[in-house]
Amino acid sequence: xxxxxxxxxxxxxxxxxxxxxxxxxxxxxxxxxxxxxxxxxxxxxxxxxxxxxxxxxxxxxxxxxxxxxxxxxxxxxxxxxxxxxxxxxxxxxxxxxxxxxxxxxxxxxxxxxxxxxxxxxxxxxxxxxxxxxxxxxxxxxxxxxxxxxxxxxxxxxxxxxxxxxxxxxxxxxxxxxxxxxxxxxxxxxxxxxxxxxxxxxxxxxxxxxxxxxxxxxxxxxxxxxxxxxxxxxxxxxxxxxxxxxxxxxxxxxxxxxxxxxxxxxxxxxxxxxxxxxxxxxxxxxxxxxxxxxxxxxxxxxxxxxxxxxxxxxxx
Ligand code: SF4
Numbered sequence: 001x002x003x004x005x006x007x008x009x010x011x012x013x014x015x016x017x018x019x020x021x022x023x024x025x026x027x028x029x030x031x032x033x034x035x036x037x038x039x040x041x042x043x044x045x046x047x048x049x050x051x052x053x054x055x056x057x058x059x060x061x062x063x064x065x066x067x068x069x070x071x072x073x074x075x076x077x078x079x080x081x082x083x084x085x086x087x088x089x090x091x092x093x094x095x096x097x098x099x100x101x102x103x104x105x106x107x108x109x110x111x112x113x114x115x116x117x118x119x120x121x122x123x124x125x126x127x128x129x130x131x132x133x134x135x136x137x138x139x140x141x142x143x144x145x146x147x148x149x150x151x152x153x154x155x156x157x158x159x160x161x162x163x164x165x166x167x168x169x170x171x172x173x174x175x176x177x178x179x180x181x182x183x184x185x186x187x188x189x190x191x192x193x194x195x196x197x198x199x200x201x202x203x204x205x206x207x208x209x210x211x212x213x214x215x216x217x218x219x220x221x222x223x224x225x226x227x228x229x230x231x232x233x234x235x236x237x238x239x240x241x242x243x244x245x246x247x248x249x250x251x252x253x254x255x256x257x258x259x260x261x262x263x264x265x266x267x268x269x270x271x272x273x274x275x276x277x278x279x280x281x282x283x284x285x286x287x288x289x290x291x292x293x294x295x296x297x298x299x300x301x302x303x304x305x306x307x308x309x310x311x312x313x314x315x
Pocket of ligand 1: 026107145175176204
């Protein structure tokens with residue numbers, strides 16, 4: 001089956017979800033960010049367990065409708081950083097392209113769940129802007145998820161970016177392979193191999209159960225192209241806030257040559273307050289992790305603060 005057909009089978013209806021998980025989730029019908037869950041991830045949810053760490057990440061809960069002080073629609077200041085319909089400029093040398101609204105899954109804590117995505121097709125304005133800014137060295141393809149784009153659109157974009165002399169690096173920010181590893185097709189691999197820019201892949205995985213054999217094989221295919229694969233995780237209450245889970249995640253990543261890059265403090269987006277872990281607790285977990293596994297396998301614990309010119313290191 002093609003990855004597009006697998007994507008079309010995503011669970012998006014409550015009836016399907018309840019039947020699949022054997023959990024009555026009717027409490028949660030009215031949420032802003034729609035349910036969107038790949039079957040692969042749904043299969044990893046323990047039947048009947050409302051506390052399951054995969055379920056918590058992807059299945060809407062009534063708590064999302066609670067308004068919490070200090071939680072915002074745009075917690076990381078995306079909107080003020082917008083410099084073209086589909087680009088954000090926050091940091092020196094780098095520009096981020098919001099390539100698409102589409103994702104393989106909807107994560108309940110996503111800081112971009114309220115983003116006002118541009119409707120127009122193509123990237124003409126953004127490419128002109130990148131050509132005109134010779135301080136830029138790296139383009140980050142984000143979204144949504146850039147691997148939601150077809151290979152044709154990705155190739156056109158990569159070709160346009162590769163023709164800009166001052167650009168040296170291309171970075172993918174993607175969670176797609178975690179839900180639908182079938183996206184890493186031989187055609188995509190060929191396209192990545194041809195890219196003259198040094199390419200980096202930054203995946204997003206929070207729990208070791210997300211990394212099954214198919215997912216790891218897909219990531220290995222990317223690594224075999226000479227593309228480094230890094231992971232960003234978000235510290236989430238009830239998902240990965242135990243030392244055993246974090247150790248399991250970091251060790252599995254290290255065993256597969258994937259660098260644990262960042263552990264993010266939760267971005268305070270409205271509706272996600274129930275996911276927050278205190279920084280005191282996060283520091284304690286990282287400290288403990290350092291005593292248990294190799295230093296290179298321990299992520300840097302960071303926070304994104306709106307209007308700051310880099311990530312802020314917590315620990
Ligand atoms: S995959 Fe990324 S962009 Fe998409 S919903 Fe999840 S966190 Fe947000």
